[in-house]
Amino acid sequence: MSDMLGHREDVDRVLIDEKVIEKRLDTMAEEIDREFPAGPILAIVLLKGAFVFAADLLRRIPRPLEIECLNVASYHGGTESSGSVKFLDHVLPDVKGRHVLLLDDILDTGRTLKAVADRLMLDGCAAVHTGVLLAKDKVRAEDVQADYVGFEIGDEFVVGYGLDYQGLYRNLPFVGVLKP
Ligand code: IMP
Numbered sequence: 245m246s247d248m249l250g251h252r253e254d255v256d257r258v259l260i261d262e263k264v265i266e267k268r269l270d271t272m273a274e275e276i277d278r279e280f281p282a283g284p285i286l287a288i289v290l291l292k293g294a295f296v297f298a299a300d301l302l303r304r305i306p307r308p309l310e311i312e313c314l315n316v317a318s319y320h321g322g323t324e325s326s327g328s329v330k331f332l333d334h335v336l337p338d339v340k341g342r343h344v345l346l347l348d349d350i351l352d353t354g355r356t357l358k359a360v361a362d363r364l365m366l367d368g369c370a371a372v373h374t375g376v377l378l379a380k381d382k383v384r385a386e387d388v389q390a391d392y393v394g395f396e397i398g399d400e401f402v403v404g405y406g407l408d409y410q411g412l413y414r415n416l417p418f419v420g421v422l423k424p
Pocket residue numbers: 293318319325348349350351352353354355356357400401402403407408409
């Protein structure tokens with residue numbers, strides 16, 4: 245295929261293909277629906293990386309659901325974590341008393357999920373349940389786990405299905421590794 249799918253020629257190998265992701269999301273959505281307390285879910289989607297994952301996952305959850313998005317930045321364009329998490333929104337969603345499903349694309353150092361989950365708890369939410377498409381198998385800077393993990397991957401830099409390198413490749417329909 246040509247570069248219609250977003251610079252496919254820059255990709256060294258496909259790590260998780262579209263069909264495999266779709267099947268896994270079916271199961272994750274079932275798990276979430278089964279395990280979440282009764283009542284509407286408040287999903288909080290971390291932008292931009294989680295938007296593709298969230299769109300596909302949340303449409304599989306057959307119950308009342310509100311969706312909020314949070315703009316946070318932890319990476320600043322490169323492949324190394326900057327170590328700081330910035331909240332970029334002026335107003336954060338009202339989470340008081342809510343069970344939140346917090347979604348991110350990938351659990352790497354854990355700083356992002358930890359910082360956001362802590363903030364939501366400070367803001368009075370009842371509980372934060374975390375979900376990520378990918379979790380890197382590594383020692384994390386923060387002792388944090390996700391309640392729902394799509395796939396465990398090795399400690400390498402990946403793109404596609406929402407994940408970027410310098411703003412690009414988010415529209416690849418699969419998760420892959422770039423050429424060096
Ligand atoms: P953490 O705070 O180190 O866990 O990093 C989480 C954020 O870093 C994610 O939301 C991604 O935006 C970014 N990130 C971490 N690893 C990768 C990767 O392999 N590819 C693309 N983005 C990544």
